[in-house]
Amino acid sequence: MTRHSSFTLLLLALSLAACSNKLPAEDGTQTFDYLQLPPGKSIDSGQLCEHLKVTATLNDNVITLESGAGSYHIKNELDDGASELIAGDFWGNGQCFIAVMNARSDVNESYDVYEITASSPPYKVPSIPTIINPDFANGVVISSYRDAARWHKEKLCYPPGKSPYICEKSDAVNDTLERVIRCDSIGACDRASLMVVVSGLPATATVSQSKAVIFMPSADGQMRPQRSYLIRGDRLNLLDHRDLDDAAYYQFEFKGRKTTVGWIDASAVTLDHRD
Structure with missing residues (x-):
C-alpha cells in the first residue's frame, strides 16, 4: 500500500483531517508515522509522541509545535497549503522527533528535524542535517538523494548519551559500485573504500x-x-x-x-x- 493511499483510508476511517501511515521498523525499536497536517487543523500527542504532551498546528501558513515546556514556530514551505510531517522515535533511543518537510521536487523530499522533550520547548537539533527521502532501519536514519547524475546516501547515527552524527556516506560510482566512507562519533573517518552495491562486499x-x-x-x-x-x-x-x-x-x-x-x-x- 502506498503512503498516499493509506492517507485516504485513514481519513475515511477516522474522519480526521490529519492522516497517518504507521510503518513498522525492521529492527523493532524505531517507530515513526507519516502525517499530513492541513491548514487550520491540529495533530495531537497520540499520533506524534506517545509519552509526551505535544501538538502540531498549521495556521496562517505557520506550523506550531507545542509541548508542555513551550512552543516553536516554523514557516510552512510547501505550496499546496498542507504540511507533511514524520514523527516518532527515529533512532530507537527513547527520544521523540518531528521532521517537517521543507522542500519537495520530482525526485527529492527533504525535512528538518525537531526534538521534543519534557523539559525544553521543541527545538531544531543543530547537529542533525536536513534528511532527504528518509528511511529508518537498523537503528539509523538514512538519507538518499540524487545530485546531477549520481545518487548519494548518508546514514545518521544517534547513540544514547551522544550527539547525532553522520556515520556513513556513500556515493554511486556507477550502477555496480559505490564509494563508502565510515566515520565515528568524534568525526574521525576511515579511508574511502569501493563496495559492490548489490552485495555490500569490497570491490x-x-x-x-x-x-x-x-x-x-x-x-x-x-x-x-x-x-x-x-x-x-x-x-x-x-x-x-x-x-x-x-x-x-x-x-x-x-x-x-x-x-x-x-x-x-x-x-x-x-x-x-x-x-
Whole structure:
C-alpha cells in the first residue's frame, strides 16, 4: 500500500483531517508515522509522541509545535497549503522527533528535524542535517538523494548519551559500485573504500589489458604514468575512484611479491561482479 493511499483510508476511517501511515521498523525499536497536517487543523500527542504532551498546528501558513515546556514556530514551505510531517522515535533511543518537510521536487523530499522533550520547548537539533527521502532501519536514519547524475546516501547515527552524527556516506560510482566512507562519533573517518552495491562486499577487478600502466596523482591533480605496470589477469582490490577530464581511474591494491598501491585507468580492468 502506498503512503498516499493509506492517507485516504485513514481519513475515511477516522474522519480526521490529519492522516497517518504507521510503518513498522525492521529492527523493532524505531517507530515513526507519516502525517499530513492541513491548514487550520491540529495533530495531537497520540499520533506524534506517545509519552509526551505535544501538538502540531498549521495556521496562517505557520506550523506550531507545542509541548508542555513551550512552543516553536516554523514557516510552512510547501505550496499546496498542507504540511507533511514524520514523527516518532527515529533512532530507537527513547527520544521523540518531528521532521517537517521543507522542500519537495520530482525526485527529492527533504525535512528538518525537531526534538521534543519534557523539559525544553521543541527545538531544531543543530547537529542533525536536513534528511532527504528518509528511511529508518537498523537503528539509523538514512538519507538518499540524487545530485546531477549520481545518487548519494548518508546514514545518521544517534547513540544514547551522544550527539547525532553522520556515520556513513556513500556515493554511486556507477550502477555496480559505490564509494563508502565510515566515520565515528568524534568525526574521525576511515579511508574511502569501493563496495559492490548489490552485495555490500569490497570491490575487486581483473586487469584486462596485456600491459596496464600504473598512475600516481600529481600536485596539480592530474594522473601521471609511472614506469611500472600490471599485466593481464592480475587481481586488484579497488580502493577509490576518480573522474578526470576524459578518463576515469581506480585506486587499487595489488598483492604480488610486494603490495602495490596505485591508480589504473578504469578501461584497463574488468570489474568482478560479486552479487
